[in-house]
Amino acid sequence: MELTLFVDHACNLRCGYCYNGRKFSRPMSAEVMRRSVDLALASRPAQLDVSFFGGEPLLHPRFIEETVAHVEATVRALPEPRPRVRYVMNTNGTLVDDRVLALLALPRDFTLYVSLDGPAAVHDAHRVDESGEGTFAGIVVNLERLRQAGIAFRLVAVVRPDTARRLGEVVRTLLDVQPAQVTLTPDFRAPWTAESIAELRLGLHDAGEVWIAAFRDGRALPLEPLRGKILTHLKEGIPCPERCTLAGRAFAVTPAGRLYPCAQMIGEDRDDELVIGTLDSGFDEKRLAELQKAKDRVEGTCAPCALRDRCQSHCGCRHVALTGELGLINQALCEIEESFILTADEVARVLMAERCPAFIDAYYRTQHRAAAGSVLTRLRRPGA
Amino acid sequence: MARRLSANPPKPRSRFPFPGYPTVAAAGLYLCLSPGCTPQLGITDPGSTTATENSLPSNNGAAPIPYSEPPSTGVPDASPPPNATEAGPAPSPPKPSAGIPDAMVWSSPGFAPEFFGADAGFPDAEPLPEALPDASEPDAESTVPDPAGDIAPPY
Numbered sequence: 001m002e003l004t005l006f007v008d009h010a011c012n013l014r015c016g017y018c019y020n021g022r023k024f025s026r027p028m029s030a031e032v033m034r035r036s037v038d039l040a041l042a043s044r045p046a047q048l049d050v051s052f053f054g055g056e057p058l059l060h061p062r063f064i065e066e067t068v069a070h071v072e073a074t075v076r077a078l079p080e081p082r083p084r085v086r087y088v089m090n091t092n093g094t095l096v097d098d099r100v101l102a103l104l105a106l107p108r109d110f111t112l113y114v115s116l117d118g119p120a121a122v123h124d125a126h127r128v129d130e131s132g133e134g135t136f137a138g139i140v141v142n143l144e145r146l147r148q149a150g151i152a153f154r155l156v157a158v159v160r161p162d163t164a165r166r167l168g169e170v171v172r173t174l175l176d177v178q179p180a181q182v183t184l185t186p187d188f189r190a191p192w193t194a195e196s197i198a199e200l201r202l203g204l205h206d207a208g209e210v211w212i213a214a215f216r217d218g219r220a221l222p223l224e225p226l227r228g229k230i231l232t233h234l235k236e237g238i239p240c241p242e243r244c245t246l247a248g249r250a251f252a253v254t255p256a257g258r259l260y261p262c263a264q265m266i267g268e269d270r271d272d273e274l275v276i277g278t279l280d281s282g283f284d285e286k287r288l289a290e291l292q293k294a295k296d297r298v299e300g301t302c303a304p305c306a307l308r309d310r311c312q313s314h315c316g317c318r319h320v321a322l323t324g325e326l327g328l329i330n331q332a333l334c335e336i337e338e339s340f341i342l343t344a345d346e347v348a349r350v351l352m353a354e355r356c357p358a359f360i361d362a363y364y365r366t367q368h369r370a371a372a373g374s375v376l377t378r379l380r381r382p383g384a
Numbered sequence: 385m386a387r388r389l390s391a392n393p394p395k396p397r398s399r400f401p402f403p404g405y406p407t408v409a410a411a412g413l414y415l416c417l418s419p420g421c422t423p424q425l426g427i428t429d430p431g432s433t434t435a436t437e438n439s440l441p442s443n444n445g446a447a448p449i450p451y452s453e454p455p456s457t458g459v460p461d462a463s464p465p466p467n468a469t470e471a472g473p474a475p476s477p478p479k480p481s482a483g484i485p486d487a488m489v490w491s492s493p494g495f496a497p498e499f500f501g502a503d504a505g506f507p508d509a510e511p512l513p514e515a516l517p518d519a520s521e522p523d524a525e526s527t528v529p530d531p532a533g534d535i536a537p538p539y
Contacts, residue, residue, distance in 0.1 A: 349404030
């Protein structure tokens with residue numbers, strides 16, 4: 001179960017592509033937080049991921065401390081078997097101080113996503129503060145503080161039509177700051193054109209070259225979504241737990257106490273269209289079923305497509321970003337997804353052809369370690 | 385003048401070239417199969433800690449689906465709402481997977497030399513245990529959690 005707490009609509013940055021609307025102060029109360037945790041734990045999940053989102057969550061370090069303390073106390077009070085708890089935070093990385101470092105430090109299982117779009121010229125083109133100043137330099141200093149404190153972080157780079165051609169530089173810059181993972185996130189709301197898709201493919205080619213070089217140096221750093229695309233080929237499809245089930249195992253809560261399938265659908269929390277309940281009334285199962293049915297229309301659109309089982313077309317928040325409507329996609333998604341798949345396959349083909357040890361270890365051994373308690377089964381070879 | 389992409393539903397890709405690297409099935413490796421799911425792996429993210437179980441229902445204790453059965457169409461199951469999804473008794477603690485070493489994937493007799501070479505040489509490979517669990521004869525006593533996906537993707 002993943003519970004996402006939309007901590008506040010306020011943010012100290014004014015990123016040009018932000019999809020969350022106006023920035024205004026509406027911090028989540030401790031009461032809403034506690035009721036959200038109770039709702040997430042009500043069904044006794046084996047695992048609970050508590051995710052902090054916004055707005056900028058680190059505007060409210062005390063709230064995060066209180067949430068962690070409440071979750072840990074609540075889980076401790078549960079009878080065995082207690083859920084395993086992990087924390088996730090999406091932050092712009094500008095507000096890392098000693099208090100935050102202490103909060104994120106071990107032994108807590110905290111996965112930190114920091115937004116960094118690439119080198120200064122790329123990052124500062126969109127990720128600016130309230131006075132319009134770029135934020136690259138300050139974030140890089142903070143990433144070094146995290147690194148020196150032994151706190152792993154993952155980097156998220158938004159890819160837009162105007163920066164797509166520079167993806168080689170982007171990935172090189174991001175790998176240099178030694179993240180645990182890098183994710184390239186296309187801005188699906190951007191006006192993608194045939195020309196910018198062509199630039200994306202060239203940029204991805206360059207990014208693939210950088211990634212190949214890292215493998216040859218013995219670094220198997222996960223570069224998403226390319227890593228995921230390779231796995232979808234290895235596994236012959238997107239595995240069930242990674243498919244979007246639209247609130248099947250996750251939900252997001254706003255400061256107003258409204259429930260959404262996904263934090264990316266909240267915006268300013270003014271539209272009722274994607275609301276699936278409230279903390280007061282619980283989940284609106286009828287509405288959720290309607291939304292799931294609407295989302296699944298995409299399966300008919302994509303049924304004849306050869307890339308269907310390697311594509312993120314099942315992801316409801318992408319539908320909303322692309323067309324504003326669950327279940328509807330457009331050509332931009334197909335072009336972007338195909339670009340990632342082609343690049344991933346080319347990287348894997350090259351590394352397999354040269355029997356790159358880091359690649360083979362990461363994709364044909366490490367990745368296939370059994371999950372705890374799982375059943376290992378001998379596969380039937382094709383034709384066997 | 386930049387050409388905007390069509391806002392209409394896309395044309396499906398009817399064909400796609402073989403990617404040029406083997407699937408794990410073609411490579412003769414092993415998968416862990418979980419009840420109620422298409423073939424999938426227990427993924428360990430190199431950047432994270434360990435694979436863990438998630439909270440999805442475990443198919444009411446039904447037997448694992450052998451890989452040789454027709455795979456899923458890819459259409460997600462109709463998902464019950466969160467409160468229903470999580471309903472039912474709490475899962476039992478994971479049962480150890482018969483002490484099978486992680487490295488066993490490389491010691492598989494099905495290992496495909498056409499992809500990796502007959503002398504690929506993985507020094508930490510260990511011999512297969514004599515009795516591997518078989519998909520057709522699941523351990524009736526085991527409660528097998530679904531392998532977790534990675535931490536939720538970033539926004």
